[in-house]
Amino acid sequence: MVSRVVFGRGSFNQLGDIIEPKRVNTTAPFIFLVDDVFKGNPLITSRLPLAYNDQLVFVSTKEEPKTSQVDEMVEQIILNHKDRPSGIIGIGGGTIMDLAKAVAIMLTNEGEAKDYQGWDIVKNAAIYHVGVPTISGTGAEVSRTTILTGPQRKLGINSDFTPFDQVILDPELTVGVPKEQWFYTGMDCFVHCIESLKGTYLNAFSQSYGEKALELCQEIFLEDTLSDEDSQDQLMMASWHGGMSIAYSQVGVAHAMSYGLGYLLGIKHGIGNCIVFEHLEEYYPEGVAMYKAMRKKHNIFIPQGICSNLGDDEFDIMIDVALSLEPLWENAIGKNWKQIITRDKLKALYQKM
Ligand code: NAD
Ligand code: ZN
Numbered sequence: 001m002v003s004r005v006v007f008g009r010g011s012f013n014q015l016g017d018i019i020e021p022k023r024v025n026t027t028a029p030f031i032f033l034v035d036d037v038f039k040g041n042p043l044i045t046s047r048l049p050l051a052y053n054d055q056l057v058f059v060s061t062k063e064e065p066k067t068s069q070v071d072e073m074v075e076q077i078i079l080n081h082k083d084r085p086s087g088i089i090g091i092g093g094g095t096i097m098d099l100a101k102a103v104a105i106m107l108t109n110e111g112e113a114k115d116y117q118g119w120d121i122v123k124n125a126a127i128y129h130v131g132v133p134t135i136s137g138t139g140a141e142v143s144r145t146t147i148l149t150g151p152q153r154k155l156g157i158n159s160d161f162t163p164f165d166q167v168i169l170d171p172e173l174t175v176g177v178p179k180e181q182w183f184y185t186g187m188d189c190f191v192h193c194i195e196s197l198k199g200t201y202l203n204a205f206s207q208s209y210g211e212k213a214l215e216l217c218q219e220i221f222l223e224d225t226l227s228d229e230d231s232q233d234q235l236m237m238a239s240w241h242g243g244m245s246i247a248y249s250q251v252g253v254a255h256a257m258s259y260g261l262g263y264l265l266g267i268k269h270g271i272g273n274c275i276v277f278e279h280l281e282e283y284y285p286e287g288v289a290m291y292k293a294m295r296k297k298h299n300i301f302i303p304q305g306i307c308s309n310l311g312d313d314e315f316d317i318m319i320d321v322a323l324s325l326e327p328l329w330e331n332a333i334g335k336n337w338k339q340i341i342t343r344d345k346l347k348a349l350y351q352k353m
Pocket of ligand 2: 138188189192255269
């Protein structure tokens with residue numbers, strides 16, 4: 001779990017006070033990884049508590065994080081600074097938060113990021129790392145994974161060293177999120193709830209968080225009762241609870257198939273989940289009906305026909321990626337999932353997207 005968290009509008013102002021005691025010495029910098037959407041935006045840039053050799057790095061989120069990108073960032077940090085950093089501060093959406101977690105891990109573990117994709121391979125504790133979400137839904141602020149695309153697969157570094165040491169939840173930071181992106185990333189949270197609550201791994205711990213997150217999502221995306229501010233606050237908490245729910249269970253069919261789309265076509269996680277979820281009535285009938293009502297209410301565009309020109313080899317790549325995520329299928333379908341989820345079945349589903 002994340003060991004420390006503050007919540008509240010304006011709590012981002014506390015960042016300086018929070019990290020200062022963690023400064024190892026004046027030559028051990030804090031590295032701020034910030035989504036480049038905030039370049040020149042005083043909401044973030046004028047409030048960063050930079051001191052001594054601290055470094056601000058703007059990172060593009062055009063593409064989702066790659067293992068090679070993590071390795072390059074770690075190399076740059078080692079080359080640019082005499083001392084190992086005091087900490088890594090990630091400010092942005094799931095992309096930036098995952099990069100911050102992965103960089104913090106790879107600064108203390110030998111080899112390349114791709115060597116650590118999987119479950120519990122990381123040996124050494126990461127350096128101090130702080131997450132500040134600026135868009136809500138992924139649960140990356142609370143989870144024990146950092147999802148990376150590597151040379152062979154899209155898979156997380158799942159470990160006890162992955163979670164942030166500190167998270168700052170300031171809903172004010174989400175104010176500029178474009179509407180479509182708000183929906184796609186928000187639906188990531190909704191899908192986490194459905195996949196957790198309908199999964200065979202469900203337990204009382206996951207259920208309590210999943211039910212709360214689902215209730216919040218319904219309020220935010222289906223009812224008209226919340227002010228904009230309340231809606232931002234609630235979605236930030238829904239994201240947290242959705243993340244907590246899957247931390248103790250697992251995701252399911254939508255995530256497995258969305259990873260295939262992400263790996264082959266570079267389709268981003270939130271929109272990828274939406275594209276897949278449109279076609280999953282067979283597995284999550286109530287969840288899909290609710291999702292469609294939300295999509296209609298907010299008049300959101302979901303791309304169609306993205307697989308219409310793909311060849312057999314390409315379908316095979318996506319199917320390989322999806323099937324390699326065995327715990328997701330076991331959670332979704334049960335121990336006998338291999339008899340039910342065939343390559344033909346997945347191909348037929350991908351062909352609909
Ligand atoms: P993202 O981080 O790519 O952000 C989406 C878009 O919103 C970007 O264009 C970004 O610049 C913009 N944005 C963010 N905050 C903004 C703001 N306040 N104002 C204006 N624009 C803003 O997308 P995401 O959906 O947050 O995250 C997706 C990533 O998270 C994927 O890489 C996925 O694999 C990962 N993920 C990780 C976990 C985990 O547990 N580690 C869980 C789910 C998803
Ligand atoms: Zn997700």
